[in-house]
Amino acid sequence: MAISTNGKGSAADGAPRCIALVGPFGSGKTSLLESLLARTDTVARQGSVGDGNTVGDASPEARAHGMSVELNIADATYLGDRFVFVDCPGSVEFLSEMDGALSGVDLAVVVAEDDERKVPALQLILKALEARAIPRVLFLNKIDKSTRRVRDVLGLLQPASAVPLVLRQIPIWEGGQATGFIDLALERAHVYHEKEPSTQIDMSDEDRAREHEARFTMLEHLADHDDDLMEALLEDIAPDRDRVFADLVNEMQDGLICPVFFGSAEHGNGVSRLLKALRHEVPQVDRLAQRLLGSQERQSLQVIKTLHTQHGGKLSIARILEGQVSDGDSLFRNGVEEVKVSGLFSIFGQQANKIATAGKGDLVALGRLDSVQTGDLLAQDTGEMKSLYTPEPRPPVLATAIAAAQRKDEVRLSAALAKVAEEDPSLTISQNQVTAETLLAGQGEMHLRVAQERLSGKYGLDIAAHTPHLPYAETIRSGTRVRGRHKKQSGGHGQFGDVVLEIAPLPRGEGVQFSDTITGGVVPKQYIPSVRDGVMDALQRGPLGFPVVDVSVCLTDGSYHSVDSSDQAFKMAGILAIRDGLSECKPVLLEPIDKVVIACPSDTTAKVNAIVSTRRGQLLGFDARPDWPGWDEVQALMPEAEIGDLIIELRSATAGVASYTSEFDHMAELSGKAADLAMQRSGKQQAA
Missing domain, CATH: 3.30.70.240 (Alpha-Beta Plaits)
Known part of the structure; x- marks a missing residue:
């Protein structure tokens, strides 16, 4: 998310609701965001992912690979209500972006399609929403390309959801194409228009019969959690429409059902109906605050993402749960550590626009909070607090060894790696002490490729990467007794060290053991540590070229010279003895x-x-x-x-x-x- 900052924009009045667009890779989330922005007149013309002119996926990495690799944020106003949409990547390799975003949203629109191959990926996403009790609706996209009845598609998708998928619409078919929809709550029919709002039409007798059957199924799902509605259905009493809407809203917000809408984001079909549902049914930010804080609820912000911009420094993207924030305010990280806001911004696509103040419900970027991390809470007063839903980083599944191509860039690489990992907690940086390599680990091949592209493009580093060396070792199958003698005379004091070592294998996992049985001072006590140092140094690389483990070395005998013996001489004697002895002990990898x-x-x-x-x-x-x-x-x-x-x-x-x-x-x-x-x-x- 390559954010650039400028001085435009201002905080708008009202408390916006924040909505995540989630779903499997390729389901059309970025196209839906673009369609939502076009339908709300936020953009003059709906862009296309294929043409590379969308508000989302505008970073160099996203454009290069034709896929979402980071959060895309944009706000819009519809019929006087403000919304912030957060488009999340759908690839399993970039789901950590979604993990952070879910800490700051009121509802998730799950974008899916008629494709059984994507059902497991859909389940991954729905599981994350269910675990964090996030209200959700499902938008069945690409209805124009579907070859099955919507009811059959729901049967295909239902195993991915722990709660019932409840149809809110049924399609109007003409020549095998969905040309419109019937709203089951309003009992009205509409016909689609290309990238324009739909218009209401009269229902045919056949469609009326289909609507009656589908509506009854919807009401049955609602009646599972409403005894009065169940009684009305059993007595064949038509329920009040307001009662139906109230049940739909309450059961969705409580996570008891997942309402299903459909349309085509590419053609703008079904988008107005989705917007109207969001306007009336998305919970306010108070419900999010209760979910995150419980009884701790107070004036605070939830950090959902960290960014390092090239010119504006570090930005912490946060949702304001309660209160108001202004540039220059002091906040308290998790209610304890004081930090000061140095720059306040609203975000739209790749632009961060400077604002003076923001209020409850706003999603903003806070400048230069160096110690603040993704997942932190920022309180407006002191008193320790903790989020009830802090996501755990996803364990890495693929690693590459990484280094600066030029030695002079090693310090810059270290700093850049720290920033890249701070932006994306599912990347881990570690040092392999055995192979002396820096390892960059992440969620897959594309994930690591994008990270390297950011190091090269954003930070101007020439990177050398290769498959990590494996930490092989070697041991021995038999033992031996070996003498090591280091003797050197080159004028003045010479060098003399003489040791006898017994080398023997140990059980697997025992490591390396050194001992001595010296008596009579044949090796003076002060030189025994030097012998041990020599032994340990020599065991770092055995006959096969790897560290030697699971071996016992005992110093049993030796001799010394009163003038020429030294610590260095006995260390060399230990090294020589190990080098000679190991080759006789049947080394094995x-x-x-x-x-x-x-x-x-x-x-x-x-x-x-x-x-x-x-x-x-x-x-x-x-x-x-x-x-x-x-x-x-x-x-x-x-x-x-x-x-x-x-x-x-x-x-x-x-x-x-x-x-x-x-x-x-x-x-x-x-x-x-x-x-x-x-x-x-x-x-x-x-x-x-």
Whole structure:
């Protein structure tokens, strides 16, 4: 989200409601945002994703890849009511953007389409909304391209939702195309017009019969939570229209149902009806404040996103839950740490427009709050507070080793990585102490690619990236007794150190142990630590080229010279003894094995099991994923060498929705062709 700042714009009166546009990748969220802005006369002409002229997805990375990779924010006014729309990426690799945004919205419009392949992705999104008790409606997009009855499409999508999907409309069909709709609450028919509001028409007798049947089904869903309505239906009494609307609003806001609208965002069909529903049915910001704060409710703001702009510095995007904020105000991070607002902005697409003040319900950008992070609450008075719904960062599933192409840029790279990770909490930066690499880890191949493009484009860095080296190790299968002698004479004092070491294997996971059984002072006590240092240094790289583990080294004998012996001489003696001795101890390569838990739709479990097996994995079993109908969790032990790009194959086999977690379990011997391949691969990486 490459925001630029200027001095235009001002805070408008009224308390806007904030609406997230969410849904699977490619469902048409950005097109819907554009259509909403056009229908409210916020933009003069509706742009097109294909033409690259939309308000959303205007960053270089989004334009380059033709997909949403960050939040898109725009405000609009419709019939006197103010709205802020937050278009969230739909790709599973960028769902962390949605996670942050959901902390500041009053309702979510879930954009879906008639495509069974996207149902698992839809379930991922609905699960996130359900877990945080966010009211939602579903907009069935691309109705002009649907080949099934809307009722059948609902049957296809229903397994993704924990609550009933309740039709608010049915289509009017003509020649196999949806040319309009019948509103089941108002009992009125409308015909579509290209990128214009629909007009009301009279219903045919056939459509009237269809409307009566569909409306009764809608009322039955409402009656499940309203005994009086159930009684009226049983007695065949037509319910009052106001009562029906009240039930629709209350049950949607309470998360008991998910109303379904439909249309075509590209052609502007169904957008006016959706806007009217949003105007009357989206809850006020007070309900969000209660959901986030509970009894802590007071004047505060919820931070949903952090940005680092090229010219305006750091911006914290926050929803004002209660109160008013002005440029220069002091706020308290989580009610404790005082921070001062240095610049206040409204946001529209890629523009951040400076304003003097903002009030309850506004979504604003606060300048230069250096210590503030995404997810923080900003109170307007002191007294510790905490959000009841702070999202956990999604665990990374793919990593790349990253470095500055030029040594002089290393400090700049470190600073830029910190900023990129602060903007996107699902990116993690870590240092692998074994391989001495900086690792950038994220949610997938595209996620990491976009992060690198930002480092190059936004921060002007030349980046070198490669597959991370694997932390192989080696151990020994047998022991030996070896002497190491370091003797050197070059005028003046010479160097003399002489040690005898017993080297033996240890059980797996025991690490490295050093001891001594010296008696009689054959190796003076003050030199024994130096012998140990030499041993430890030599074990950092064994005969196979990797750190040596699970080995015991005991200093048993040696000799010294009263003049020429020194700490350095005995350290060198220890190094020489280890180097000579290890090659006699049948060295063997060890590879790290991880415990992996893979989450996947149940109908893809067999494919996932096959992937694990072909990657030298040991299947431990699978169970139903808790609280996820239609999903399984596969447990396995897998070599880290096979996990590196595992997510790419998993996503390919699961319509892009699988994920996994892994943790180190143990080291295991690797021999034969697999060991030769590992050595060859490691050698190439080190050479590179």
